[in-house]
Amino acid sequence: MSDLVHGFRLIKEAAINEVNSRVRLYQHERTGALLMSVENSDENKAFGVAFPTPHDSSTGVQHILEHSVLNGSRKYPVREPFVELLKTSVNTFLNAMTFTDMTIYPFASTNTQDFYNLLDVYLDAVFYPRITPQILQQEGWHFEYDAESDALSYKGVVFNEMKGYYSSPEVVVDNITRAAALPDTPYAHDSGGNPVNIPDLTYEMFKSFHETYYHPSNARFFFYGDDNPEERLRRVDEFIVDFEARPVDAKLPLQPRFDAPRAVNERVDAGEAGADSNKGMVVLSWLTDEVTNPERMLELELLADILLDSPASPMRMALIDSGLGEDLANEGVHTFQRQATFNIGLKGIVAEDAPEIEALILDTLRDLVENGIDKATVEAAVNTLEFERREKNTGSYPRGLVMFIEMLPQWMHGGDPFEALAFELPLSRIKDRIAHDEGYLKGLINVYLLNNPHRVTVTLTPDPTVKTERAEAEKAQLAKARAAMTAEQLARVQEEQAALELIQNTPDRPEDIARIPTLRLKDLDHSIKLTPTEKFNEFGAQVFYHDLPTSGVAYVDVGFNLYQVPSKYLPYFSLFEKVLLEMGTEKMDFIRLVQWIGAKTGGIGAELFASSVFNQPGGVAYFFLRAKAMQPQTAEMMSILSDVLLTPRLDNQERFYQIVLEEKAQREAYLGLAGHMLAQMRLGASIDDAGWLNEQTNGVTGLLFIRELAERVQNDWPSVLADLQDIRRHLVNRTNMIVNITADHSQWEGLRGQLKQFLATLPADQFPLLAFEKTTLPRYEAFTVPTQVNFVGKGGNLRDMGYKTHGSHIAAFKHMNLDYLWNKVRVQGGAYGGRGGYNPFSGAVTFLSWQDPNLNATLDVYDNAGTYLQRLELDSSEMERAVIGAVGQLDRYLLPDAKGFTATTQQLVNYSDEDRQRVRDELFSTTLEDFHRLGEALSQLKDKGRVVVTGSPQAVEQANTERGDTPFVVTNVM
Secondary structure, eight states, X not given: OXXXXXXXXXXXXXXXXGGTEEEEEEEETTTOOEEEEEEOSOSSEEEEEEEEOOOSSSSOHHHHHHHHTTXXXXXOOSSOHHHHHHHHOOOSEEOOEEOSSEEEEEEEESSXXXXXXXXXXXXXXXXXXXXXXHHHHHHTOEEEEETTTTEEEEEOHHHHHHHHHTTOHHHHHHHHHHHHHSTTSGGGSXXXXXXXXXXXXXXXXXXXXXXXXXXXXXXXXXXXESSOHHHHHHHHHHHHTTOOOOOOOOOOOOOOOXXXXXXXXXXXXXXXXXXXXXXXXXXXXXXXXXXXXXHHHHHHHXXXXXXXXXXXXXXXXXXXXXXXXXXXXXXXXXXXXXXXXXXXXXXXXXXXXXXXXHHHHHHHHHHHHHHOOOHHHHXXXXXXXXXXXXXXXXXXXXXXXXXXXXXXXXXXXXXXXXXXXXXXXXXXXXXXXXXXXTTHHHHHHIIIIITOOOEEEEEEEEOTHHHHHHHHHHHHHHHHHHHHOOHHHHHHHHHHHHHHHHHHHXXXXXXXXXXXXXXXXXXXXXXOOOOOOEEEEETTEEEEEEEOOOTTEEEEEEEEEGGGSOGGGGGGGGTHHHHHHSSOBSSSOHHHHHHHHHHHSSEEEEEEEEEEOTTSSOEEEEEEEEEEEEGGGHHHHHHHHHHHHHSBOOOOHHHHHHHHHHHHHHHHHTTTTOHHHHHHHHHHTTTOHHHHHHHHHHSHHHHHHHHHHHHHHHHOHHHHHHHHHHHHHHHOSSTTOEEEEEEOHHHHHHHHHHHHHHHHHSOOOOOOOOOOOOOOOOSEEEEEOSOSSBEEEEEEETGGGTOOOOTTHHHHHHHHIIIIIIIIIIITTOOSEEEEEEOTTTOEEEEEEESBSOSHHHHHHHHTHHHHHHHOOOOHHHHHHHHHHHHHHHSOXXXXXXXXXXXXXXXXXXXXXXXXXXXXXXXXXXXXXXXXXXXXXXXXXXXXXXXXXXXXXXXXXXXXXXXXXXXXXXXXXO
């Protein structure tokens, strides 16, 4: 054992090749806190501190506390240091998260000084927060009294956030299933908070929870990246050295095993759908093993991949082919709990069919045990699992934070965190068992599923009375509280309401804000980052190549110009990825095709890219197939791309119908959660071609098209098939085609030859480039969805209002979002969030709110945004802080594949390196006059903007009554 280093003693270390890191585990001598230090060359440094936070109610105390500790602390006595960090940091991630049994505070940054600044504020926040009664009222819940009606209402950020989530059947079934499988544990309660129970949370309970669990003796610290390893220990020790070790009982109990399967039946709000509709859901959930066994968890993950994840997976096929439902539900392994559960479910069902579906699931498992699993399916699942772990492509999330979150369940419940990172040995053991033991996978099915009596079947039945009962219950709860109040108690409610509003409207003292550490502009790079790009023509196609280190993975994107396709076909492109990749080819059926892709590549997907051209008229729109493979597999990858593009089987009516139903079910499942995205897409549709395409494919129009298409497939298949064939004929040719390749130079020569062979096989038809055919949309639109809250949007074309695009808009909108909109929409309005944004390519300006209890009041906030900017006064230090925070939006951290793709799309939209540098220079030189100039244009949005909202029918009806001469055109999309 080593000597103490800044109060920490090293207890274990190892070089873990799987994560290319030296990993050290320390324990703090004074408090017992654990700290994992992951040391490597990744500049995207990451930190997290996690606390086990068990709970015995659904008051949401963990969730509310997660919001609250970032609202001022010992060193930083301002209202919201978190918001100040968002304003001034160049972080690549900054947030806090509540899980079922733990709360974590993670962040990441590529700038070392910024990283330490964030660390200082976060550690002070979690250990020394200023959690006053007013913070609980703002972030959790409080009464508001309306004298005119003599009635109370509930208000609070988390309260409204969870009202929004409880409007989603997906969220409801997840909570019910977990509670049903683990009924004798804290997992039976909702850590996020049930709106029914949140008002039971008192300030004493709230404060006591922090004092109990937010202690270093209960903490797990995590560092990752290229910063100084010893400095990590020193800085943490500074914050916890004054604490004394103490026992914290945070261990969760094991769920006693069932002797026999159980069933749970619940009703759910699914809009106007009744019990006999196909809006029901059924989920079978098995309790498996403790998450502290990483090899067991890997086995279960692989089993889920084999049974459920692919269109060729046998359980998925059995359920979808049955016609009893539309898509899988709540499926897979759930590991963020002490004992993992394995779920198989189906949505889009008639609830009375649940017993038949349960029988089908069990019969399918028995058949797989008796007759075995297709070896090609197993091979594809194993390759996919292994590729994902070796590639470590976490997309826009920092790799270090993903690593932290994925290993936490094992570490949190007493397992070895080193084992959670090292996948090679358990994976090799599993692969060896598959290769040499024909009964291995059958045994897993028997042990964990068929012969496991700890199973629960959850059935959700749609019932339109649920929302009415819920609303009436809340009214009754409030009426009871009002009736029980004495005059003194009512006066106290009014006093507390006024005190909270005073605090919310009182600016922080400049000297307190100045305490929050921040970078200076001189600390930031004033030059843009360049991506190596080689551009040339091959067989008429434009090819872009980026020589970047990709750890042996080749990324190939092939893009086809959507202006070659008649506009009437645009809504099909939300489906066209699956049309090409999941319906088979002339050589093989869709099962073998999906297996081929899984076994020989790292995956093939699709992406629509559309944008206005920078500072020029016109637009670009492409349908990309995006593929990746290790170097030995690139030839097969190119062969797969050739087959799916040239010889797809478009005539499989049954398979296409399944694809349509799956897409419909996925869209409908999140109507109550993603209303702000529907509003944003609808607003964008009236601005430019990119917005129109996005709305046609993924917006309300896209959803209505999918519903209509499901009927057409059944009633007029020849016309649908003709559409699919015509789309492919117009789309797939190398004229106007784009190819984007990101790979290191050692792969390039071989890949270039394969690319030539691929391009030579494609047709070179000459189709005219067609303009998108658009229609005029109403100025005021409302879409009713099954939700208890609202999503409010307003937008327009800022260029038409006289604004000339300038890089300062980035700073102006970020400052406005985190000052004006944060305070008006979230803090004072009680919505979960709100933001404004500007697209410099199209001129589109958009304001959005989500999980919002208000509607017309939020529109008033948007209408005054221009005035806010025009009247804004910032001194030089405040302006510098505004610019610093905005620079992070330009400097997004990208993995190699994203760097290459971004560089190519920038060229497609004529956004040159010179343009990028000019915008950066404009941002760095932002003045207050730039903010005022933007405000002048923005003030015209009140009279010239379009409004799109989504909400419940009752909320929209009430808003229309208030609006008088400018009612919404209402469309029911439930």
